[in-house]
Amino acid sequence: MRRSFIGTHKWKLGLVVVGALFAIVWSGGWDSLTGQSSKSDRTNDIFSPAHSSIAQAVSHFFGYQPRAEQPIAFPHNVHVGEVQLACVDCHISVERGPVASIPDIRTCWNCHAAPLKNSAEIDKLKTYYDKKQDIPWQRVWGWVDEAHVRFNHSPHIREGVECSTCHGNVSQMTVATRTMEHTMEFCVTCHRQKKAPDDCLTCHY
């Protein structure tokens, strides 16, 4: 059979790939490939839109959103199921504005000033509080900037959309996980069913 392009040129291509890797490692060190930077991006006073590492650039390009690794294994099932908290008791701004918000540690401390239960995770909470630090929760839901999606929670809550409709059965979860993908199809289907606006500018502006 006819030899493919890559087959014909595999040595040259191989050289290009190796050369590129070499250049990357040379310029940024091995760390730049693995995504570890020696200094946090935030302490750099000079603003730059560049990515902090090749790995980050690549994942951004592929639209890959890594799974969140939470500092504390927060059990929604305990809080929503046993303690019977409503979503909005902690995610307070969902009815008022665009963002639902992740509560800061003071919300947790309202109840957990006394431990309430023997648990390594609650101990972690105490450690953060004693160090006067907020818990560095990682984002679970959202879109990449390139999607140009602007989402506003409050009209949805006003219309009576249940949190679980888009976020899944959180009351059964421990740490929040993405059990569904918020593709445009996901949003537009519901918008059309409920006769909500479905023109482009509703979400992309």
Added chain:
Amino acid sequence: MDRRDFIKASAATGAMATLASCGNPENQLIRFIPEEPLFPGIATWKPSICSLCSAGCGLLVRVMDGEAQVVRNGQTGLLKMALAKKLEGNPDHPISRGKICARGQAAIQVTYHPDRIRQPLRRSGARGSGEFQEISWDEAMSEALSKLNGIASAEDRKTLGFLTRPLDGQREVLVSQFLEQFGAAPATTYEVFGESVLREANKRSFGYAQLPTFDLARARYVLSFGADFLGTWNSPVAHSVAYGEMRQGRPGVRAKFVQLEPRMSQTGANADEWVPIKPGTEGILALGLAHVILKSKLRTPSAAGKAGELIDGWSAGLSNYSPEAVATQTGIAPARIERLALEFAEHGPALAIIGGAPLAHTNGMFQALAVNALNALVGNLGKPGGLFFTPWPSIAVGSKAGRGLRDLAEEILSASKSPVQVLLLNDANPVFGSPPAWKVAEALSKIPYIISFGSFLDETSTLADLILPDHSFLESWLDDVPESGTSMSVASIAGPVMRPLHQTRSMPDVLIEIGQQLQRRLSLPWKNFEQMVRASVNVLPEELSSLEKIHEKGGWWSEAPMNQPNWVQTARRQTPASEAQFDGAPSDYPFHFLPYPSQAFLDGSLAHLPWLQELPDVISTAMWSSWVEINPKTAQDLKIAQGDIIAIKSGHGTLQAPALLSPGIAPDAVAMPIGQGHQNYTRYASGRGANPLSILSGMTEPETGAHAWAATRVRIEKLERVEQKSPLILFSGGMREHEETHR
């Protein structure tokens, strides 16, 4: 391998690379616990007061939560807090009327400036070296207290000095009370562009020791003697809004605007008729116009009342000011003088304005009195389209004047032991702004201990031994009673729109605390400045129940008639000298030097804000550095091309800057914007351009002692060796009109 496999292989490599980068918590800064209730993503608008110039425009600030990188307890981390995001004019505020100038827009950069002083500093190197070490507030306060306790004995108390930019409102009350109770002299106020000449002239002509307010919106003829009232002078935002109404607010009425000045200013560029006039002769022209009006019997001398009586020869019809005589002195043709005079008298409501450089001559008092008389002659005081004085509400306080800076410096230098042993410095930069003849830097070096409250290191605050940094204005309690800009009575009040970003403390609160902790405790009746400002509204004619609304609104304002004039009975004064004196003989120094407040930096105190550095000059589009405006014919005669770096030499100093050919300036004058030339003022302003204030003579207006900053003459020298590196940068192509020959 075929193409498809290659792509799959690349994807696999990419994915593996990304997995290694996911969620690396060690790279993140620690997050502090928020210090206030927050509703993320929801913005509110809070009132504030712009503090960058003295106009006192009311602002609305958009505040939303955000993450700031701050230091708490010695640790750097992220703090989620309500942050000021954008400044706009408050639509309800009588001064700003919903508008704001470029400087006001840039004011937000004061709060977030990377070079802001974030906690107390103690000098660790030689004075002036700029070497400081960070210390805690406890250490800083105990050091300040020990110094002040050290001069607490009966003779030593007078050796406490306070040098500040002019203060008003409750800040002024607090500082005066503090100094009075301590036993020290009143504060010395310093600013580059003082208005003491105009206030004194208004007091004599009209009974109001106050800056004037102009009802431009209803005027039909505006004659401005060199006042940059749309750009930098008095209350530019209020004027600009009213100017728009003057031009477009009345169907079929455009009004006529005439500007007289030796150099076309931003305001002058809007004029229907621009008239070049010799520097320092504006008052003579005003009386020349009055002469024509009186001669034509369009008005009688008595119509000008007290303002007219102050001018020698007024009742006799100003015989010395015929158009021919005035033409020789001012450079304006007699026919033009006659026409302008008749237009002014016949197209009412007419308004004459004088401000800026014309008042900064040795004859500034005469200039102001002459223009006041012209206004009085056409009877526009308190009338629509005329001259007003903003009614003071009952909350207003007068200021007790301390020694002027020039006198203070002289006193310090002439004494063997400095009469000021401890100086408190609040937001004043005389080392940059005052003329070399006043020797301010030398005087300051004789003061053993200096405490500065400023937020930035500049030429003056870098001489401090201890720095107790103030909040930025968005983080402070503010109050302001505008002196001009509206015919309503206004008291602006605003609380902080955000919590302090850094470890700063409000200067009034620091003074109150010092007062409480001195060995000889002061009895200041306020717990803190917030309490003081809140209590100050109690004197307003409002129900106490509406006081909370005042805070929501950003202040109190109400239609009110002008206060009664205050005719202080004084002996009949001689009319001040009508001719301006200049520093430097014309043979040695052939050019008038016209420094002017730049639209971006005013007196240079705003040069540290990067958005203002990015602002091109409105007329020439020059930016990023300094330049000298020269008439193109003069440049041709001296063989100077656009952009050539030239030396400007006065009897007091030399500076170098590139030449900018400008047809809008008289052939015997050169002009320079003020603001650049800082040696030391944050990363954005240091070492940029040249400072025209540094070569000015120390001449003053004799009656008020005000600095006559327009009175210096210079000569131009081409350079063999160029030290000044900054080239001339024009944002756009620049002006093409240097071929134009007629004026």
